[in-house]
Each structure stands twice: as structure tokens, then as C-alpha cells.
Amino acid sequence: MAGPALIPAGDFRTSYAADTTIFPTTTSRNFAIAGVLLLCLAPQFFSGYWLSILIQIGIFSIAALGLNILVGFTGQISIGHAAFFLLGAFTSAYISNNAPIPVFFAIPLAGLVTALVGLIFGIPAARLKGLYLVIATLAAQYILLDFFSRAEWFSGGSVPASANPFSIFGYTLRGDKQYFYVVLAYVLASFILVTNLMRTRDGRALVAIRDHYLSAEIMGINLTKYRTLSFGLAAFFAGIAGALYAHYQLVVSQEGFGIERSILFLAMIIIGGTGSIMGTLMGTAFVVLLPEGMEFISHYLKGGAVDKALSLNTNITFLREIAIGVIIIAFLMFEPDGLAHRWRQIKAYWKLYPFSH
């Protein structure tokens, strides 16, 4: 688990402010600000396809960030994250369809409702560990999905529910170009919020539970409270992300949000680096881009020599799914600390270039 604890020798701080700073150097801060400013220009230069990829990365990274609080920072596990994502999506669609509340307010409200439900599921989960916890969160996944497929008043049952476009005080945003800024704002707010959370007393309590729950308890940390809180926080970000997704797609369907999606959320943070906020974004980008890249390759293969030699035809899509699995396994074997760790190594390499050993 690569965390800020791994500080190399000779790198020491002389004040508390320096110790808790978000950006270690002015250059890194300037880079981050420049990156955000560049992203603001993205809708002007990117085609609709790339913009939709960026929006997906943004939305899923918020949900993955929530899961990282739970898995990476608190040391719990959840394989029901997709259900909370979906709950946020349905809640926001339901609120904005049935109450005179603009979508602008429906999104945070959906986050709060999802957080409440997350807290409820967190109560038993906070008392369980390891495999028992996995099963408990799996139950949450199925209970919620079953609810969505039966509660026609809420989710439309088996028929996909429709969601309104993003609006605020009579002004409606239409199209990806405008919606991109909404997602960007939420991504920034979420990442700043979680980064800061990890610098507070509560954030450090979560990390203490992860590192050694017994010691944490002896030091006076209320395990049940913080574990439940962690579930609530994870659900909150899943709900926000789900709501953003609902008003992006304008249709909410429970298809594609089963256990596979929950596992995919886990894959995002494992590939990116558990316990790394920056890694969450990298892992999400990787998981979103991988199928697109494979899709591109399978399009390229279609009708080509390989296709004919193996007589793949329509089975070429299965090749894609298999390749995605293989790449993820390879990742876990050769890069177990995630992309965040690799990124740090690349940075260190260039910092010392050409004298790195």
C-alpha cells in the first residue's frame, strides 16, 4: 500500500504546514492549476467522442474516489458500490421528475439520500470483517437491485426511467460541451474535499483503523462510528456520481450496474492505487479507456488477416472482453502498487535524470 508514509530519507519537513501541504512543490501546484485550466478548454478542441470519454472518466472517478475512502483509507471492502451509484441515479431522476426542484439541487440531494442508505447498510457492515464483510456488501448490491426492478413508482421497474437535463433556475444545459463543466466542477470539488478530509482528525482516524484497528481502538478511536461513517461517505460520492450519470445519459437503466460494475469500481482503485487520491483518477482513466482501446483494435482487426485466419466473425467482441481480463491480471501481477506508484517512479526518474540508478 503506497501512501505518504513512504517518505525517502533526507526528505523532512520543518513545520506542520509543510507536513500537511497538498502540493509538495510550487511547480506541482502550478502544474495542477494549469491542468485544470487546460481541461476547461477541452470542449473547444475535443470531438464529441473524446468529450464523452472525459465525462465518463470524471463521473466514474467520483464514485471510485468514494470507494477508495472505504477500501484504500479505511481498509474495509465493498462489492456493492454499483448499487449505490444506481441509487443516486434513480433518486436524482425521481426528485427532479416529481418535485419542483431543479436538477442543480437534485444531484447533491441524491448524494445525501444515498449516504443515508449507505449508513444503514454500514451499520451491520461496520461490525464485520474480511470475507463476512464482502458477503454483507454483496447482499446490499442484490437488495438494492431487486428493489429497483420491483419499485415501479420509483425506478420505473423494468422499463428505464427518464431523467431531466441539467437545469438551474429555468436555464437548461444541453449537450456534452456544457455538461462537461458540470462534471469538471464536481470532480474538482470531490477531489479537493477528500484530499482535505484525509488531512483532518477524522481522516487520520480512518487511516489508523486501516493500518491497525486494535491500536486505533486503544488510542480512543470509535471503530464502529468511523467504519459506518466511511460507508456513508463512500455511498455519498457514489450517489453524486450516479446522479451526474443520470442527467448525462438522460435515461437511467439498471442494466450494466450489477456485480460486474462493482468489481470494475474495485479494479479502478486497485489499478490506480488503493489509498491514493491521484491514483483513483489514473485507475478510472485506465479502466474507461481500456475497453475503448480494445474496441478500436477489434474494429481494426475486423475483416483483416487475423480475423479470417481464426474465423472470428462476431466472436471478435469476446476477444475484447478476454483481453481486458488479461490486461487487468497482468497489471495486478506486475504493478501491484498501482499507477500512482508507477507515476511517482517516473517522476523520480526524470527528477534525477540522467543520474538515476
Added chain:
Amino acid sequence: MTIKSLLSTASLAFVIAAFSAGAQAQIAIGHLADYSGGTSDVGTPYGQAVADTFAWVNKNGGVGGKQLNVDTNDYGYQVPRAIALYKKWSAPDGKVAAIMGWGTADTEALTGFLAQDKIPDLSGSYAAALTDPEGVSGKAKPAPYNFFYGPSYSDSLRAMLIWAAEDWKAKGKSGKPKFVHMGANHPYPNAPKAAGEAMAQELGFEVLPPLVFALTPGDYSAQCLSLKSSGANYAYLGNTAASNISVMKACKTAGVEIQFLGNVWGMDENAAKTAGDAANGVIFPLRTAVSWGGDAPGIKTVMEISKISDPSGKVYRPVHYIAAVCSALYMKEALDWAAKNGGATGENVAKGFYQKKDWVPAGMEGVCNPSTWTDKDHRGTLKVDLYRTKVSGATDGDLNDLMAKGTIKLEKVKTVELPRKAELLGW
């Protein structure tokens, strides 16, 4: 800058310009196919046929001198993936002239967007809710840009119930026959449920509570035991073939005496081969006048199209392949009309569907059933041809042989011409 680099820049610019001009001279078509999802058993032959047909059209000169640029995508029967693809296809920089759609859930989710962006979608979903272009019936939302070839799920079920009522009398049985609707809790099997149950009641059936089974193959012994204990006589199978076979096999094992009624995607030659004698006697609607190897002038065209993906010409194509060839060729002729009348934009292509009465695509005589679409009614046809599968003997070996030897037979039992009732539009 040297002359050489100037020249290369200029030639590069020329190549780019020529390429984009070439790209503009194409007609973009979006194609949603399910090769890996819950309906992939029937989605694969259908999707393959759509791709083959458009490739064949391109080989024979395209549409109005332009090639079709078909973007075929496997979306795994998942609504979110269909929507993501639709976003790509409706974006101003890559807008398609038409979409060849697939499932009921995704087609119904797209209906509103299609109307807004004016993109026609000829779907593999035959839900009656897609047949009401103006929403006047009040039974469904307006669906002005949705089309499909064949009778709707509801009309097919109505026709099968008419047959079932006659069958009950012909067998000289007394009392009320019992009807049960079976399928996954999903928009596609659910689409004709209310309409079918209402019709069954009208015809004097006793309607039993519906039974749920998943879209994927599985162990459905429990469902068969409920069929047995409830004493159902006629059961509608709302799922696709692979999942329906599981039910038929389980019911055969459990010794349930029941007449199964399949939907258009519920039975085909491949399914009959897999199910063996469990599939014997299933009634299902066929969307084309003949099946593979049938005797009709148009079957020659289908054979030619099939050679696109099977140059050997040896592969047996199930009923869904032929229905997809018909669907894609209707779309091709609508594109033809649009290209001649103001250009292949979505709006013109939709109008292209309204131009002919009792329309059969050129070269498909005797294969596709004559269809008529109007701007007030998108029920292309109300004629339902009912067939029965007949399986006599072991179904191992090549499907071509099995069909040639008559081990598996599709027998026509009845053609039902339903009246075009205004009150049943969109239901």
C-alpha cells in the same frame, strides 16, 4: 522552408482534403448488435445479416452512388452502452442518417431522443409501443422515428391466442383453457403481456398469474412445476430461444403437458437442433414467407448476401438472418428514396418509409412479407404466419442435413390476418 517540405505539406493537405471529401460522400449508419449479451443467441445471426446486407449493398454500388459507412457495435444488450453509442451517432460532427437498432429496453429509451434528433431507427424490437408515431392512442409515447419489419409482439401473441382457442375446440376439450405469460422481468418479454392477457380473456381463456424466468439459460424446473400444478394449457414464452429451450427441456423432464407459444425470437432452427424433441410442437410466428433454402425468387438474393460472410455458401442461416436481410433492405430502399429526394438525412429517410404500399424490397420477392408504413401507423404488417416445429429423431449433426432430411421441420399451421384496429395502435 524548402521547396520539398512545401510540396509535401501541400500534398498532405490535398490527401487530407481528398480523404474528408471521400468521407463526406458516404452515408453513415449506426448499427447496434448484441453478440455478447442476454439475447446474443438470436442477436448474432440478426446482426451478422445486417452487416452482410449493407456490405452487399456497398458491393453493388451503394445508395445513390454513395457507399454506406456502417458502424457496427456490439453493445451487449445494455441500455447505457446503447445510449453512449447513440450520443456518438447523434453528435453534430458524426450524425448518422439512420440506425439499425436492436433491443426493446434500449429502443424505448432512445425513442424520445430519436424524435428530437430526427434519426429513424429500424429496431429488432417489435414492441407495439413503437408503432404509434403520433401517440394519439394514449397507450404509448409518440414514436415518430421508430420502425420495425414484421408483426408486433402483441399482434403475434394475439394471432397465437386465436390459434390456441381454435386448437382447444378442435381437440374437443371442455372447460376454459388456461393461459400463462412467461418471460423475464424485462421490457422485451413484458411488452405484449397486458395486450395478450386482455385478448386471452376476451377469447375465453382463464389467465393465470405470469411466471418469471431469466433471459439467460438456466434451471427452470421450478417454473415447470408451477405450470404443472396450475394446470396451464397454453404458455407464451417471451424470452429468446436459448432461455426458452431451458424451460422446454425442464418441462419435458418434469412431464408437463402444455402447448408452448414462442415469440418471433423464441424459436429458430438452431434452437430446435439444441432442444431436440423438447422443441417438438412449439408454435411460433415466422416473419418471412419462406425460410433458408425455401422456394421463392428472392431467396437467391439472400444466398448472395450470405456469401459475404460465408464464401463457401455452406452455413445454414436461421429465420432471424433472413428477417434481418429484409429489415436492412427496407432501410436501404428508404435511403434510396431519401437520396433522390433531397439527400439522405434522417428526416428524409423516415419519409422514405411512407412512399410505398404493400412494399417488398427489390430482389426479395416471395421472401419479405409486403409491408406498409404510414405517418399515422407504423404497424408494417398485421399478417401473422404461424409455424410449428417438428422434430423427429436425434438432432446431432449438421443443421443443413437435418433440415434436408426433414428431421427438423418448420410446418405452417395458420395465417392470421388481424384487423387494423385503431384502438389497438401502440398496444
